[in-house]
Amino acid sequence: MNPNTNANANANTSVTANARTDRPLLSVEGLRTTFDTDAGLLTAVDGVDFDVRRGETVCIVGESGSGKTVASESVTRLIPSPPGTVEGSVRFGEVETVREFAERFPKRVVDAAGATGRGGAGRTDDPDDDNDDRFVVVEERTNGEITRGYVDLARAPESALRRVRGANISHVFQNPQDALNHCYTVGWQIVEAIQVHEDVGKTAARERAVDLLERVGIANAAARFDDYPHEFSGGQKQRVMIAMALATNPDLLVADEPTTALDVTVQSQILDLVADLQREYGMGILFITHDLGVVAEIADRVVVMYAGKVMERGDVYEIFETPSHPYTRALIDCLPGGDRAAGGIEGTLPNPVDPPDGCRFAPRCPHAVEECTVGEQPPEHVLSESHRVSCVYYGEGFDESVIVGSADDESAAGEAGGTADD
Numbered sequence: 001m002n003p004n005t006n007a008n009a010n011a012n013t014s015v016t017a018n019a020r021t022d023r024p025l026l027s028v029e030g031l032r033t034t035f036d037t038d039a040g041l042l043t044a045v046d047g048v049d050f051d052v053r054r055g056e057t058v059c060i061v062g063e064s065g066s067g068k069t070v071a072s073e074s075v076t077r078l079i080p081s082p083p084g085t086v087e088g089s090v091r092f093g094e095v096e097t098v099r100e101f102a103e104r105f106p107k108r109v110v111d112a113a114g115a116t117g118r119g120g121a122g123r124t125d126d127p128d129d130d131n132d133d134r135f136v137v138v139e140e141r142t143n144g145e146i147t148r149g150y151v152d153l154a155r156a157p158e159s160a161l162r163r164v165r166g167a168n169i170s171h172v173f174q175n176p177q178d179a180l181n182h183c184y185t186v187g188w189q190i191v192e193a194i195q196v197h198e199d200v201g202k203t204a205a206r207e208r209a210v211d212l213l214e215r216v217g218i219a220n221a222a223a224r225f226d227d228y229p230h231e232f233s234g235g236q237k238q239r240v241m242i243a244m245a246l247a248t249n250p251d252l253l254v255a256d257e258p259t260t261a262l263d264v265t266v267q268s269q270i271l272d273l274v275a276d277l278q279r280e281y282g283m284g285i286l287f288i289t290h291d292l293g294v295v296a297e298i299a300d301r302v303v304v305m306y307a308g309k310v311m312e313r314g315d316v317y318e319i320f321e322t323p324s325h326p327y328t329r330a331l332i333d334c335l336p337g338g339d340r341a342a343g344g345i346e347g348t349l350p351n352p353v354d355p356p357d358g359c360r361f362a363p364r365c366p367h368a369v370e371e372c373t374v375g376e377q378p379p380e381h382v383l384s385e386s387h388r389v390s391c392v393y394y395g396e397g398f399d400e401s402v403i404v405g406s407a408d409d410e411s412a413a414g415e416a417g418g419t420a421d422d
């Protein structure tokens with residue numbers, strides 16, 4: 001395969017085309033996922049926004065129980081319902097995806113001028129068509145030109161979701177043991193993944209499966225094709241899972257702690273592999289981890305989640321160079337060599353059935369003041385075009401140097417430029 005697939009290779013395409021690829025492949029807004037439990041309504045994800053573009057890796061990071069897995073599985077509604085309920089807007093796809101989907105599902109055309117129209121193969125003369133919920137495919141136009149198309153996954157019927165999961169969004173789960181079927185050979189399972197979504201013959205599918213196994217670094221792939229999962233090591237199984245996820249050439253790969261169960265050397269091999277595959281295939285990646293070390297290795301952008309809320313978001317260098325939420329700073333201190341390297345963050349996550357008022361992190365925050373403990377989670381303050389933080393210290397009348405270190409503090413002298421605003 002042609003390795004020369006970096007962004008510069010597209011430098012001579014038209015401005016319009018570039019502008020389009022800049023649009024997110026996935027944009028999630030106001031995501032809220034709850035579970036009906038015996039103890040009451042458990043809110044696992046509470047109004048979370050994020051997006052992923054083609055070719056980039058977005059990491060969601062946070063401690064165990066923060067809602068990372070639930071957030072990532074809510075995207076394609078893998079959440080069991082009942083007890084789960086997913087609300088919010090989950091827009092996925094590009095103009096091309098929409099063309100394909102409009103052949104099967106009802107389409108709504110939204111004009112920049114505000115006029116709407118209808119189309120798509122799924123349209124019927126049913127009077128219920130007036131119900132907007134039926135229009136899972138949306139095409140936005142400005143002056144007649146299609147500027148954006150997406151499938152609204154939050155409203156899509158199970159049939160559309162199944163199609164998206166198979167053909168467009170692939171998941172790699174934390175534990176390959178649970179995801180691989182121990183009764184079938186590894187090769188057969190990859191062939192199955194290919195054939196469910198594509199009309200290819202047995203021989204061609206087998207060739208592709210062997211190719212994929214080779215590509216993910218399984219030595220002697222043709223011979224291993226007929227082996228059963230138990231004949232592979234943990235690291236190899238995770239490679240097989242990645243091969244399976246790539247079998248349909250997805251637009252978006254959702255990887256949930258894919259390396260947590262592996263030793264450090266294998267972990268870093270898998271991360272390198274994922275980065276290589278991304279360069280080669282150009283897919284977007286949503287990567288879930290509790291490990292900031294992993295984030296540093298692979299993320300372009302980072303979403304820091306705590307107890308169902310976003311604490312901070314930014315480009316990876318912003319998160320590591322100017323971490324701005326006390327929670328992010330505490331996570332960084334937990335890295336090897338940091339102040340908390342041995343102990344972790346004091347205290348535990350709040351009860352998701354009865355979360356505290358104000359900032360979710362306030363009960364554990366060394367800087368918390370009364371304002372942190374009332375009302376809603378603080379709004380996200382804009383630090384740069386890409387960098388936002390949900391902390392009262394960045395609001396009017398507060399001094400954020402309390403969090404990031406005072407500008408006249410000797411140790412902070414090197415990074416004092418432009419932080420104080422009056």
Ligand SMILES: Nc1ncnc2c1ncn2[C@@H]1O[C@H](COP(=O)(O)OP(=O)(O)OP(=O)(O)O)[C@@H](O)[C@H]1O
Nearest residue numbers: 035042044063064065066067068069070071290352
């Ligand atoms: N099916 C379910 N029913 C009830 N509660 C659930 C269910 N799935 C998840 N939860 C709850 O949702 C919250 C978020 O869980 P989630 O698995 O998303 O956390 P996480 O950030 O992925 O943690 P980890 O790093 O341990 O994987 C937890 O309180 C969890 O107990």
Ligand code: NI
Nearest residue numbers: 068069070256
């Ligand atoms: Ni998880």
